[in-house]
Amino acid sequence: MVFRNFTVKWRPEIITFVFVSLSVLGFATEHTAGVPPQQGFHAADDREARAQVFVKAKLQFWQQRLNLQKWEINVQLVRNTSLKPKTLGNIHWDAETMRATIDVQSSYDYNLPFQQMLDDMEFTVVHELVHLQLSSLPRSEASRSAEEHAVNEITQALLNLAKR
Ligand SMILES: [Zn+2]
Numbered sequence: 001m002v003f004r005n006f007t008v009k010w011r012p013e014i015i016t017f018v019f020v021s022l023s024v025l026g027f028a029t030e031h032t033a034g035v036p037p038q039q040g041f042h043a044a045d046d047r048e049a050r051a052q053v054f055v056k057a058k059l060q061f062w063q064q065r066l067n068l069q070k071w072e073i074n075v076q077l078v079r080n081t082s083l084k085p086k087t088l089g090n091i092h093w094d095a096e097t098m099r100a101t102i103d104v105q106s107s108y109d110y111n112l113p114f115q116q117m118l119d120d121m122e123f124t125v126v127h128e129l130v131h132l133q134l135s136s137l138p139r140s141e142a143s144r145s146a147e148e149h150a151v152n153e154i155t156q157a158l159l160n161l162a163k164r
Contacts (some may be wrong), residue, residue: 001087002124003148044108049123051107052077058122059102059129065158067128072099073132075125077106089124090132102128127155 059075071093083090083105093100104124109118130151139147 001084001090001148002127004086004088031122047114048077048107050114051118054118055121055125057105058125062126062129062158066133068132070098071132072097072104073129074100075104078103079106080109088120089128091126091128093135095135100132103138123155123159126158127151130154130158 055075055077059073063069063071063073083103087116089102089104091100102125104121107117110120112120131147134151136146
């Protein structure tokens with residue numbers, strides 16, 4: 001699983017800017033008045049749909065890079081109520097059937113600007129795939145936090161390499 005280690009709030013000037021520009025375009029309606037427009041119905045649903053497409057594409061890309069094509073892996077966005085507290089994702093796998101499902105925190109529960117949110121979601125996908133790659137190793141309660149640390153380091157290194 002991926003632990004949440006930072007919280008970034010929308011900066012007030014960005015909220016104001018978006019709200020004003022939407023008002024000018026005539027999109028502001030009664031139910032969005034007084035709340036940030038990214039929480040308005042259409043904007044939030046659009047953000048979720050785009051995030052869904054994004055995580056599926058990233059799964060395909062990283063599954064190949066990590067040579068995990070033998071696995072049938074799905075990724076889904078889930079509300080944080082179905083994740084363990086303070087985590088941003090998890091993976092469940094079945095070594096017999098070689099099927100796995102990655103849960104990534106839904107955009108509805110993110111307070112980050114769009115691109116930062118996508119970067120964070122990609123981190124979660126890669127992190128969970130690295131766990132899958134290590135899944136054949138013996139595990140114990142004692143090795144869990146050491147594994148978590150190693151998985152985070154490897155994930156960051158992979159993402160840094162991919163951005164060069
Ligand atoms: Zn983890």
